[in-house]
Amino acid sequence: MTQISEAKQGNITKEIRYVSKVEKIDVEIVKRRVASGKIVIPFNPIHSPDILGIGKGLRVKVNANIGTSREHCNINEEIEKAKVSVEAKAHAVMDLSTGGDLDEIRTRLLKTVNVPFGTVPIYQAGINAIKKHGAIVDMTEDDMFNMFEHQAKQGVDFAVTHVGITKVSVERLQKQKRLIPMVSRGGSFHMAWILHNEQENPLYKNFDYLLELAKKYDVTLSLGDGMRSGALYDSNDRAKFQELLVIGELVERAREKGVQTMVEGPGHMPLCDIKSNIEVMKTVTKEAPYFVLGPLVTDIAPGYDHFVGGIGGAIAGFAGADFLCYITPAEHLSLPDKNDVREGVIATRIAAHAADLARGIDRDVDFDFSKARENLNWKKMFELCIDPKKAKEYREKRLPVEYVETCSMCGNLCAIEIVKKYLKEQGK
Numbered sequence: 367m368t369q370i371s372e373a374k375q376g377n378i379t380k381e382i383r384y385v386s387k388v389e390k391i392d393v394e395i396v397k398r399r400v401a402s403g404k405i406v407i408p409f410n411p412i413h414s415p416d417i418l419g420i421g422k423g424l425r426v427k428v429n430a431n432i433g434t435s436r437e438h439c440n441i442n443e444e445i446e447k448a449k450v451s452v453e454a455k456a457h458a459v460m461d462l463s464t465g466g467d468l469d470e471i472r473t474r475l476l477k478t479v480n481v482p483f484g485t486v487p488i489y490q491a492g493i494n495a496i497k498k499h500g501a502i503v504d505m506t507e508d509d510m511f512n513m514f515e516h517q518a519k520q521g522v523d524f525a526v527t528h529v530g531i532t533k534v535s536v537e538r539l540q541k542q543k544r545l546i547p548m549v550s551r552g553g554s555f556h557m558a559w560i561l562h563n564e565q566e567n568p569l570y571k572n573f574d575y576l577l578e579l580a581k582k583y584d585v586t587l588s589l590g591d592g593m594r595s596g597a598l599y600d601s602n603d604r605a606k607f608q609e610l611l612v613i614g615e616l617v618e619r620a621r622e623k624g625v626q627t628m629v630e631g632p633g634h635m636p637l638c639d640i641k642s643n644i645e646v647m648k649t650v651t652k653e654a655p656y657f658v659l660g661p662l663v664t665d666i667a668p669g670y671d672h673f674v675g676g677i678g679g680a681i682a683g684f685a686g687a688d689f690l691c692y693i694t695p696a697e698h699l700s701l702p703d704k705n706d707v708r709e710g711v712i713a714t715r716i717a718a719h720a721a722d723l724a725r726g727i728d729r730d731v732d733f734d735f736s737k738a739r740e741n742l743n744w745k746k747m748f749e750l751c752i753d754p755k756k757a758k759e760y761r762e763k764r765l766p767v768e769y770v771e772t773c774s775m776c777g778n779l780c781a782i783e784i785v786k787k788y789l790k791e792q793g794k
């Protein structure tokens with residue numbers, strides 16, 4: 367039985383109990399939210415990853431995307447990137463590989479990664495279709511469903527399916543004068559397929575069959591944001607909301623059938639659009655966990671998109687997003703290397719933590735850190751900070767020579783020390 371089916375029957379699984387413990391939320395509340403689809407626990411027993419809850423009232427979580435491309439394919443590099451992601455404390459990892467032996471890559475990554483593991487099965491289905499039939503648009507319905515089941519059997523914990531790309535949403539997109547019509551790779555496969563074959567998206571048309579497969583393996587569906595904006599100019603437009611309306615209906619059907627479901631979000635959008643996007647999404651889906659890709663709050667900072675995504679991620683998390691997909695400094699420029707992956711995870715964790723603080727979660731950590739800062743307790747600060755490695759490197763790069771308790775920024779003019787000294791003299 368899936369987590370949601372168990373919860374709907376009133377059962378508290380060991381996964382629900384664990385989420386309640388680590389998130390410090392009453393177990394009955396967690397159970398009710400899993401039952402109503404407001405919290406998901408991506409957990410395919412074949413993979414049996416570390417337990418992770420995503421959704422209402424829980425800490426904001428971070429996902430790291432890794433994977434080969436057809437231009438750059440080195441399995442060992444991807445294994446290394448997976449390890450770096452987990453060491454930097456990404457809560458989940460997705461394999462978006464499109465180059466090399468995809469089954470071997472996935473099998474090795476699943477063995478390496480102990481956190482929930484996600485994929486986009488349509489990538490491999492599309493690539494196989496090119497080999498087998500000559501083009502992505504020649505993919506058959508069976509190719510799509512069989513690939514989903516194949517990856518579920520391998521142990522994938524959550525899978526993106528672009529079920530909101532339908533004939534209607536494609537028509538809406540065609541009427542919309544977008545600057546960049548579509549940037550979702552999976553979305554583009556489906557749009558091309560629909561237009562070429564003049565038929566409905568099979569994953570949408572036969573959604574009940576997709577649900578049967580997802581239920582069999584308890585794969586959490588991540589309903590893909592194929593219509594996400596790839597430019598600020600296209601943010602929150604009709605095509606996006608058309609797709610979201612379809613997705614809202616499908617979320618309800620998934621819950622009825624006992625399938626855990628999250629919903630993907632944008633994308634490029636100005637700061638001022640983030641809150642309304644999340645409010646509409648949460649309303650339409652009756653509070654499904656929201657997995658946002660950024661959001662990227664400006665288009666013009668390639669090389670710094672981890673920072674751009676961090677700003678958007680923090681606002682999104684505060685407004686109610688539950689799961690942030692990291693962005694690396696290499697975004698829009700190249701396949702990231704392991705350093706980019708590390709920077710991306712850390713930047714996104716900062717965004718997630720900032721959102722948590724604003725929601726009143728984990729404030730004691732910042733309190734303890736500030737106490738350590740006031741006491742110039744460097745050991746404690748390194749213990750509590752998000753990236754101890756970088757913090758230590760900076761301190762040690764220019765250690766104070768004379769006033770060793772302080773740092774080399776002010777030395778004997780350390781404001782903390784000066785104030786402490788004179789407050790002490792006053793007996794305060």
Ligand code: SF4
Nearest residue numbers: 772773775776780781
């Ligand atoms: S020396 Fe300056 S920057 Fe460093 S701890 Fe003291 S007040 Fe802060």
